[in-house]
Amino acid sequence: MPKKFLKILRQLLLPLLLLLVLIVGSSWFYFEPNSRPMDEEKTIRDIAAVLTDIVEHQYEPLFFHRDTHAKSNACVKANFTIDPAVTGNPRLNFGVFKGKANGRRTYKAWMRFSNAANVVTDDRTKDFRGLAVKLFGVEGEKLPVPSSAKEPQEKHTQDFLFIGHDAFFAGNAQHFLDFFNACRAGGYSCEPKSLPVIWHALTHPRSTFNALVGRKTFRAIEEVRWFSATPYQLGGADSIVKYGAFPAEGETSPYTDIGSTPHYLTERLKESLDPAKGKGIKLNFAVQFREKPDKQPIDNALIAWNAKDSPWHKVATIDVYPQKFDSPAQWEFCQNITFNPWHSLVAHQPVGGINRARRDVMDALQNVRLAKNGRKRFEPSGDEVF
Template sequence: MPTIKSYGVNTRNYIRWDAQAVEKVPPNENEDIQAVADMINTIQKTHYNTTRHMYSGTHPRTQGLVKGKLIVGDLPPHLAQTELFSKPGEFPIAMRYSTETADPGIDDRIPQPRGLGMKVFNVQGEMFDSGKDFPTQDIEFNSTPAIELADAKTTKEIFQIRLKYGGDKKELYKQLEARDDTDLQKARDEVRNTHLESIRQYSQTAYRFVDYVVKYSLVPSSETQKKLYEEQVNPEIHTNHVLSDWLKEFFSKNDAEYLFQVPICENLEDQPVEYAGKEWDAEKYPWQTVAKVVIPKQDSMIPARKTFWEDHIRLDPWHGLKSFQPLESTNRLRRGVYLASIALRHKMNGRKEINVTSIDQIPDGGDVEA
């Protein structure tokens, strides 16, 4: 298998992103992706019939929106990859905290994966067509290191089960327990329900890193954030919006800091790319820091900012640098599904997509134009 000799923690052999074995598109994947897009639209319509507002098909519940910066230092050659990390610098960022499940009204007291979306501004480089006129890089995170929607085929199967049995948890679990990946499928309901500022966030899927392949993670690094990990949600005493309340209280008094880290792919059996349901072993393939994220004190739930993001913004990992290309089946699925989701959302809400080119376009207060 083609490799590149490089120097990380030790001398290591990293796999090239374009090696033949990295991506293997299975037959009928496009049909699976279209089936998932149709089911996502069905889920959106179901919630629209209740709320009379169209939300995104995933991560519809906004927990908070903040602004800050991504800070890149002087990195060794094997980490100084993509236009984001190739040289020291700072980039303005906007980040949205969310809950993954498709229900926009889900109770914060129910354990579920939590998401974080980051839009990085002033990024220069060769972009994919959908973002070629906009100097931004979209980056997605999730609070679980592996995703149960591990490829397009699995995603289609799971969404079929959820649509049919989503209202009957006993029958839903019966269907999931009949699967070989039952532990992975049920893990989303067993996550630790704690303060959003204490949660480590993961890419779950793999990405090109110029010559290499990486996943990435955002690690809370301030002592204040680390201590909050012990603060778990208690359904008996907390409200159904406790996570947003905790986030707002935190940012009213504290800055937040994160380390942006990557492990680099060396072994496709241990670190599969096409299947996103397996966590890469951090003991064998260490996380290496490529940047720091700093979020200053601020109001994390400005109504105008929330409305603007939910009504006009699309966060999509295919909106960005070719040198940071999303890899594998789940990311290929996202390319089609996200477009279908946002097209229906904008149509039903009578809104248009706004491709922001400056962080100043994201409101800090005041009114939002339709």
């Protein structure tokens, strides 16, 4: 190789490396607090189109799983009971936290535990994990789903969605689209094995950091600390909160290590909820107020809200009582039930770009999944018996 060429190459190498460092470093600040795409509605439509293409590529002509949170660990029943002190607290006394008109404070609930990946995964694989909670017997004005709907999709429910980490892997709708575009360009896989996915990881290091830290293995479902990671109104636009569901005092896992089978989270949950010997699981449902707007963005779900600035306030107890949940009919129900943070009272309206995207994207992908599987959308009652 000519010396002159080598000299030119060495001269170019340092500027190229500096440029790469600048690109990667600047991406930490790519999402300014409360930023949103210039045309967010188009971005949301594009997300739905990309995810539809991905699931059709993955599953056609087989059974269609969810586009994310594909693997169900379990769907179980629970009681969601509002703490007595909450109904007299002017900051908390809104929506379902007010209790029912008849004075009762307990709601029946269905809870779906999941692995968060967009494909069915082994429980021994690191993952964000997911929890969706649907309350029943909810009274009050409901939000439409999607935004063009003339009436609420579910009339007497309230959904809460969680992951096992306090921050999301995407900051806003554009970031969400960028990630799944990279997955599609990388051979319809989100694993960091293709150049598009690797490049996305390099140029979105805050997202990559959240994914590396948030993807975990757990010894059992009952030890997971659950976070909404996205914000919601509580009573109105002047009061913004995030939600959490944490193991109640005394709730510990009897296991010392992760399981040795692909479905050990389900197997261990069966033991905890065994009607003959299980004690069930209790979670504390809590809210975190947005006390420091300069540090706690609404439109950047990559950023967790520090508990030192905004402590958690317990508002309810979730009691997952002993039960059997492994009948084929209940698994079928679990596959077909739908969740959306916009299955909600107006008092709990979701806010932020990720939640605005979820409203229509989740609705669209549910329609695809149910249609492909020959199923229809339904509103559960909470009284189902299998």
